[in-house]
Amino acid sequence: MSTLARPSSRPHNPCFSSGPCAKRPGWSPAVLDGALVGRSHRSGPGKARLKAVIDRSAKLLGLPADYRLAIVPASDTGALELALWSLLGARGIDALAWESFGAGWVSDIKGQLGLEDVRVIEADYGEIADLGRVDPARDVVFTWNGTTSGVRVPDGEWIADDRTGLTICDATSAVFAMRLPWSKIDVATYSWQKVMGGEAAHGVIILSPRAAERLESHVPSWPMPKIFRLTKGGKLVESIFEGATINTPSMLCVEDALDGLGWAERIGGLEALIGRSEANLASIADWVDRTPWVDFLARDPATRSSTSVCLGMVDPWFARLSEDEQSAVPKRIEALLDAEGVAYDINGYRDAPPGLRIWAGATVDTADLVALFPWLDWAYATAKQELAAVA
Ligand SMILES: Cc1ncc(COP(=O)(O)O)c(C=O)c1O
Numbered sequence: 001m002s003t004l005a006r007p008s009s010r011p012h013n014p015c016f017s018s019g020p021c022a023k024r025p026g027w028s029p030a031v032l033d034g035a036l037v038g039r040s041h042r043s044g045p046g047k048a049r050l051k052a053v054i055d056r057s058a059k060l061l062g063l064p065a066d067y068r069l070a071i072v073p074a075s076d077t078g079a080l081e082l083a084l085w086s087l088l089g090a091r092g093i094d095a096l097a098w099e100s101f102g103a104g105w106v107s108d109i110k111g112q113l114g115l116e117d118v119r120v121i122e123a124d125y126g127e128i129a130d131l132g133r134v135d136p137a138r139d140v141v142f143t144w145n146g147t148t149s150g151v152r153v154p155d156g157e158w159i160a161d162d163r164t165g166l167t168i169c170d171a172t173s174a175v176f177a178m179r180l181p182w183s184k185i186d187v188a189t190y191s192w193q194k195v196m197g198g199e200a201a202h203g204v205i206i207l208s209p210r211a212a213e214r215l216e217s218h219v220p221s222w223p224m225p226k227i228f229r230l231t232k233g234g235k236l237v238e239s240i241f242e243g244a245t246i247n248t249p250s251m252l253c254v255e256d257a258l259d260g261l262g263w264a265e266r267i268g269g270l271e272a273l274i275g276r277s278e279a280n281l282a283s284i285a286d287w288v289d290r291t292p293w294v295d296f297l298a299r300d301p302a303t304r305s306s307t308s309v310c311l312g313m314v315d316p317w318f319a320r321l322s323e324d325e326q327s328a329v330p331k332r333i334e335a336l337l338d339a340e341g342v343a344y345d346i347n348g349y350r351d352a353p354p355g356l357r358i359w360a361g362a363t364v365d366t367a368d369l370v371a372l373f374p375w376l377d378w379a380y381a382t383a384k385q386e387l388a389a390v391a
Contacts, residue, residue: 007374019193021195128303177273195363202257330354
């Protein structure tokens with residue numbers, strides 16, 4: 001480390017949190033001025049707004065015409081648990097986990113639902129589970145982008161076209177930033193506060209015709225809470241997929257989701273969103289390449305996330321530290337950059353190896369990342385000097 005001089009310019013937007021993520025460029029609370037507050041979500045204008053979110057999301061994502069999309073309670077967790085509780089139990093399950101969220105779904109499947117014919121296919125932080133082991137005759141539950149390790153599945157080639165099981169995918173940090181092969185995905189879930197920078201609270205569930213068929217033919221052996229019920233009398237409640245939500249949504253959040261969709265449409269749709277996130281990843285990769293103290297946590301470049309970018313420290317000095325001392329370094333970097341108003345919420349996830357996590361989804365401007373890199377060098381050098389002084 002040659003210098004501790006503070007860099008001269010700062011990111012315009014210091015929000016690099018992995019959720020809730022940065023609002024879109026140009027966002028202000030004024031975009032909510034026209035929100036349908038104080039009115040029923042079941043009124044004509046209320047339903048029209050909910051339906052607009054459904055239709056415009058499906059269009060932007062390029063969903064096949066026979067796929068359904070619904071707004072459901074309790075964010076991505078609510079949407080994914082709705083899927084697990086409603087669909088599982090009909091056949092054996094392959095549950096994939098290579099970081100904290102995947103591990104959470106495994107604990108739902110085994111610990112809460114008590115299902116026994118479950119093969120857990122795991123890998124450690126930085127690695128990806130052996131996708132080749134997935135059996136197309138079984139249901140598979142997986143996370144497209146592991147937000148806490150920055151490891152994503154590289155593609156959908158490992159999913160058989162003629163599978164008989166369902167593919168149930170937690171896609172929350174992937175959707176709108178990564179190309180998802182819809183013909184390979186039977187259920188996808190996400191929330192608004194990730195790539196689109198929307199407000200938290202609501203989840204979205206996408207169902208293929210095969211998933212809809214399972215919902216109508218399979219009756220789970222456990223009780224089903226009202227907020228998970230997508231069927232009535234063995235038939236899908238189609239109105240839910242037209243905007244008649246199961247319970248009351250926030251029309252402020254709905255307005256904000258519409259604002260995000262409008263922004264995405266204006267800048268060029270899904271390809272533009274993916275392009276922004278990939279450009280962000282490329283700029284980080286370029287800085288990592290020329291920076292000796294840092295490296296991606298994801299071992300295989302093909303699995304590097306373009307949204308939740310997780311970085312480890314690879315300096316020999318850092319390797320010699322105790323575990324507690326190692327954890328103190330990214331914590332200090334986060335605090336230094338927070339105090340400078342340069343970057344917020346960039347410490348890695350608590351269960352992940354000590355490191356940094358920088359959101360690089362579509363709402364983040366590449367110029368802000370470029371302005372952040374000298375600050376990361378500065379903060380690392382400062383933290384290192386401080387720690388060396390007390391050692
Ligand atoms: C991959 C993944 N799954 C699930 C969740 C939980 O999402 P929510 O808080 O929207 O329920 C997150 C949140 O960061 C996530 O990144």
